Amino acid sequence: MTHLHRLNSLATFTGTVLAVVCLAVTATDFVHSGEPLVTCEHVSTEGLQKEFGHDRAYVVLNLTADLRSEFVWNTKQLFVFVNVLFETPTNAASEMVAWSSIVKDKEHAVMTLPALRPQYPYAITDQGFNLRGRHFNITVAWNVMPKVGALSKRVRTFAGFRMPADYDNR
């Protein structure tokens, strides 16, 4: 019986130590502040369609990003995504992911995408028919996913553009 009790204490102690180490590791994430370089600008709008129940826009963006400084020892991956945001008379805020990428290491954290188009299944859609002439904003955000501990998200906002004044079914 005493062997089992020793085993029990050992397991409890191991668990406690591991928990403390995990907390200490994730605490270091809060000290780190990277200096990522991100720019994103509107290139063109390749179409504005009236679909069943809603408008849909085909926006082309130019994204350059260097997120290498976001990587620390506890970073498992970055989920990088580009948002298109707009406001309509019926919706106070609409936020659409247009593109995303999972970056697993520093080698892939430098991105140059001169013609970034909405990527399936993402689509820039409205709930209704309010996209014509609508102003929109662009944000680039990344969700830092750790090996253990707290998740975090960082966002950069960029100047937007105006949707075409009329439908464009090219």
Added chain:
Amino acid sequence: MEFLAELGRMNKRQLLLQGLNLAMIVTSALMIWKSMILATGSESPVVVVLSGSMEPGFYRGDILFLNQPKRPSQTGDIIVFNTDGREIPIVHRVIKVHQRAGNSSDIDILTKGDNNWGDDRSLYPRGQLWLNPSHIMGVVVGYLPYIGQVTIVMNDYPMFKYALIAVLGVFVLTSKE
């Protein structure tokens, strides 16, 4: 059965004390769980990942810690949601948000698993196009790998669960301070 002999050696008061010790452990665990619910506002503050739809971020058997923030959902949030008529909650990422004018809590949300090709419309009940805040059980704020594997094994092999409870129970009942 050494432990039975040990229990036999104890008098009534000692037996009662050991029983109370066991009850203390059970109620403390319950109190911790309920306090976490109170602190996070999420009805289930700790969940185990049961599918591979968020790989390579989360794997089956990883543990996630949830919070129910006051702010409305944003794209990029990883949420745990439960649609009507579904037994098992799903952990997926928000990819679209429509917030109605005039009522900031009237929100339509669309989700997608990082590892899935399409969005989640096919997982929602027939005819449902959007999730609403009432479907959301929490937003993922913390991650702990592997540990949830234990609960998956316990669910798959109930005998293992009963054996574990029995062994731990014996430890508590026979250990002296």
